[in-house]
Amino acid sequence: MEKIKLDKNTFLYPMPMVLVGAIVDGRANFMAVGWVSRVNFKPPMMAVALGRSHYTNAGIEKNKAFSVNIPGIDLLEKVDYCGIVSGEKTDKSMVFDVFYGDLSVAPMIRECPIAFECRLVNTVDLPTNSLFIGEIVGAYSEERYLMDGKPDIKKINPFTLTMPDNNYWEIGKNAGKAWSVGKNFDKGAA
C-alpha cells in the first residue's frame, strides 16, 4: 500500500510512562515523562529528555541527580496530575511517599513498583530539550513485584502513553519469548 508522509513530529508507539524525580527549590518534585530510555549497559545508565522550560531541570543540574520511577496503573491519576501541574506553581512533594537510597538528592516514590536513583554524568543540550544521562546507582523494588528475583511486568502493572492522541494503555498478553521466537523464522521463505 502507498506510504504517506506524517508530521515529522511523530512519536514512538508506545512510550513508557515514568515519573522523574528531583529536588527543586529544596523540595521533592515529580514530573510525568515518556521520553526515557536505558542508554548504556555497563555501568548501567538511563536518559530522560526534558523540555528546557521544565521546572525540574534546574534541580537536576544543581544536584547532579534524578530518579526514574515506574508507576503501576493504580497511580494513573496521580501520574497524570504530575504531568498537568508544574512544580513551579504547585508543591507536588506531598503527592507520594518519598524515600531515598544512596543519594540524598534523588527522591524516589515508595508507591512505584520500580525506582532508580541516578547520578547525572552527562547533559546533552538539544535545541528545545535537555537530555540528562544518569548512571543508575541504585534500583529498588519489593518482593511482591518480583518473580524468581526478577521484576515481573504483570505484577508491576505499568502503563504506556501514546501521543498526539493522548491516551494511556495497559500491557496486554504475552506475545512470545525474546531472542527465541525468531529461531522459527524461515529465511528461505521470506
Place this chain on the structure above:
Amino acid sequence: MEKIKLDKNTFLYPMPMVLVGAIVDGRANFMAVGWVSRVNFKPPMMAVALGRSHYTNAGIEKNKAFSVNIPGIDLLEKVDYCGIVSGEKTDKSMVFDVFYGDLSVAPMIRECPIAFECRLVNTVDLPTNSLFIGEIVGAYSEERYLMDGKPDIKKINPFTLTMPDNNYWEIGKNAGKAWSVGKNFDKGAA
C-alpha cells in the same frame, strides 16, 4: 512494604521494540532495539543507544543516517530474528521490503506501520554504548494505520519488550486520557 535493592542493571518496564535500519557494507541492515526514545521536540529528534560492538554502528557513522521502524505484532518472528542474528555474518537485507524517503542511506521497512528516517546530528560515546541522536526528516505510515490522520496504536498493533526475563508483550486496554484523568486527583485527599 520494605524496599529491596535490585541489580543496578535493571531495565525499563516496558521497553518499546523497534528495528533500526542502516546501510552497512553497501546493503540494508536491520537490528532489533529496545533502547530508543524521542529526545527533542523541535526539530523532532530520536535517539537509539546501541552497544559499541554492533555491526550497524559503523554504517550509521559512515552515512550519518539511520531509520527507526515500528513493527506490528505480525512481524514478531522477523523482529526477533533480527535481534538474534548479526548482519556481520548474515545478510538481512532481504528479510523486509525496503523503501527510501528523502535520504538515500536510511533504509526503511515497508511492512512496518510507522517508519522514521533520521539524519545523524550527534553521537554521544558512552562506556559500552553509542547514543546516536538523529533529526527526524521524514515519518511514514499508511492510511490503514491512521484514525483522523493520526497513528492509531490499535491499528499499528506494536509490541513491547521486558528484560532480563526476555518476553514480548502486546498492548492492552485503553486506560484513560492523558493530560486529563489527573484532573480527578484530589490533592487534599492525598
